[in-house]
Amino acid sequence: MRPSIEIRTARRFWVIGGLVAALALTGCSSPLDVSAAERAVAATCEALEPLPGVSTASCVVDDGGFDAGIRRRTAVELEDGATAEQARTLVAAWLSSEPGGAEEYAIQGSRATPLQVTVSGRSEASFSVTPGAPAPSVAFVQEWLGRATRGVPIVASAADTQRISIAQDGLSPAEQAALLDEFGMRTRSDGLVLEIGSGSSATNGASSVEAPVPATLYEALGQLETVYRTLSNDDPAHELAFTMDANPGRSPMLRLRVPTDLVPAGAPGQPVTRTPGWPTIRAILEAAAPGGAEYGLTIAGRPGDDVGGISTSGCAPDVPGPRPRYDDELQAEWAIIHDVPAVGACE
Numbered sequence: 001m002r003p004s005i006e007i008r009t010a011r012r013f014w015v016i017g018g019l020v021a022a023l024a025l026t027g028c029s030s031p032l033d034v035s036a037a038e039r040a041v042a043a044t045c046e047a048l049e050p051l052p053g054v055s056t057a058s059c060v061v062d063d064g065g066f067d068a069g070i071r072r073r074t075a076v077e078l079e080d081g082a083t084a085e086q087a088r089t090l091v092a093a094w095l096s097s098e099p100g101g102a103e104e105y106a107i108q109g110s111r112a113t114p115l116q117v118t119v120s121g122r123s124e125a126s127f128s129v130t131p132g133a134p135a136p137s138v139a140f141v142q143e144w145l146g147r148a149t150r151g152v153p154i155v156a157s158a159a160d161t162q163r164i165s166i167a168q169d170g171l172s173p174a175e176q177a178a179l180l181d182e183f184g185m186r187t188r189s190d191g192l193v194l195e196i197g198s199g200s201s202a203t204n205g206a207s208s209v210e211a212p213v214p215a216t217l218y219e220a221l222g223q224l225e226t227v228y229r230t231l232s233n234d235d236p237a238h239e240l241a242f243t244m245d246a247n248p249g250r251s252p253m254l255r256l257r258v259p260t261d262l263v264p265a266g267a268p269g270q271p272v273t274r275t276p277g278w279p280t281i282r283a284i285l286e287a288a289a290p291g292g293a294e295y296g297l298t299i300a301g302r303p304g305d306d307v308g309g310i311s312t313s314g315c316a317p318d319v320p321g322p323r324p325r326y327d328d329e330l331q332a333e334w335a336i337i338h339d340v341p342a343v344g345a346c347e
Contacts, residue, residue, distance in 0.1 A: 029063050029070050033109025037061045037070050040099035040107045044074055047097055053086030055079040055120050061110070070110035074100060080120045080149070084142035087117065087127070091158070092135045101131035114157075119148050124167070130159035140190075143183065165195040169204040172228050173221035173242050173254075176207060180218070185211045196243075203241050203257060203303075210247040216293035217244075217252050220312075224256065224297075227287040231280070235259045239302075251313070252295040256284060263301045265325065272308075272326045272333065281307065285334045288312055299330070310334040314342055 041059035048057045055077045062071040074094065078087060094100040094115050104111045117127040125148030127141070136158040143164065144156035153167040166179060176196050180186070183194055188211045199206035209217075224242070231240050239259045246252035258280060266275030281299060288297050290312050298309040306322060308330035315331070324330075335342040 030109060033070055034061065034063055036107055037072050037110035040110070041072050041074070043099040044072070044094070044097060047093060047100070048074070048076060048090060051086070051090050051093060053078050053082030054090060055082075072099075072107070072110050072112045073116075074112070075116040075118070078117065078119045078145075082119070082145070084138050084145050087145055088136065088138045088141045090117070091115065091127075091129050091141070095129065095131075095133065095135050101129065101133075104131040106131075114159075119145070122148050122151065124151075124153040126155050128155075128157045130157070133159045136162065161191060161193055163193045163195065165206075167198040169197050169200075170238070170241065171196060172225060172232075174225040176242070176244070177218050177221040180209060180213060183211075185209060185213045186215060186218075187212060203239055205241060205243040205255070205257070207243045208245050208247075212248060213246055213252075214293075217246055217295070220252060220254065220288075220293040220295045223287050223289055223293070224254065224284075227283050228256070230283065231258060231262065234262060251311070252293075253298070254295055255298045255300060257300045258284075258307070260302045263299070263307055265301075265305075272329045277301075277307070281330070282333075282337070285310065285330065285337050288334065290314065290338050290340050298324075301325075314340055 038061050041061055045057045045059035048054060048059075057077075058073075058075045060073050062073055064071065076090060078090075096102060098106045101112050101115055106112065112131040114131065115129040117129070119125055125144070127144050127148075129136070140156070140158070140162060144154055147154045155165040155167070157163045164183065171179070179196055180194065183192065185192070185194060190211065192211045194209045194211070195206050196209075197206035198204050221244075228240070228242060237259065239257060241257040242255070243257075244252055244254045262280040263277035264275070266272070266277070272278060272281060284297075284299055288310060292312075294311070294313045296309060296311045299307040301307055304322060306324040308324040308326035308328075310331045314335065332342055
């Protein structure tokens with residue numbers, strides 16, 4: 001006698017539930033999804049490897065185990081001497097390919113990770129493209145490739161926003177201004193974000209600048225260049241660092257990391273003008289002259305020690321992070337030095 005429909009249905013659920021539980025316990029993805037992903041990456045490499053300028057192409061499936069999902073990774077190494085047109089054709093081919101990067105989840109059960117492009121013999125340069133992103137222009141690819149082939153440590157990415165990172169630390173305000181000019185950050189309208197510095201430590205921070213930048217930013221960098229060079233003469237531990245954060249929506253925020261020995265902490269409650277670090281602080285405040293560029297400036301000592309900040313608009317900025325050592329005092333002293341009124345806190 002055959003079991004009733006209810007019993008047969010229950011048994012089916014038990015079998016299906018057992019398979020799901022087994023997959024969960026072993027941390028494996030669906031074999032069907034893995035197979036589909038493997039076919040997709042094979043098709044991707046078959047399409048990319050014959051393209052001009054391609055040295056090698058690696059297309060692999062990464063089954064990350066329980067809850068990690070299946071990722072399809074594509075990495076291409078360009079030949080030394082490949083052109084920007086060839087690199088751009090490669091990127092466009094990957095973006096238009098369903099198995100490649102047409103969209104993140106074009107292949108059911110797995111996702112495409114950003115395409116990684118490198119140049120043969122240039123390990124410090126890479127170009128990444130997010131699935132579904134607009135194809136970058138030849139000019140943007142050339143901005144990356146031209147420098148990569150010269151050995152510049154440059155990383156570019158194309159997604160909703162285009163970014164270029166130059167991992168060079170210890171650049172002065174004027175040297176960073178020169179990089180802004182090199183990339184045409186005053187006039188370009190594509191919203192490029194240029195990052196300068198590795199961001200690897202408290203000293204090696206990174207600047208972030210979004211185009212277009214106001215001409216007044218260059219004026220601000222010029223004001224700080226002289227005092228930066230003076231401070232660099234008394235920096236045996238190489239602590240001096242300058243970074244900036246600028247975008248079209250607000251005034252630039254600049255940050256000067258000063259050698260620890262030049263801004264030692266005074267006694268609790270001691271006015272800043274009576275501390276041993278006052279000559280250094282005063283020189284920085286004098287350099288930040290009003291009447292032109294409006295920007296915020298933070299002065300920092302050792303990691304975690306924000307000395308304080310000023311704004312050339314005359315208001316005291318809200319310095320992010322721990323409470324500054326001198327809070328509103330620096331803005332008041334800046335106003336005295338430049339004979340301008342202090343207008344309270346910035347909005």
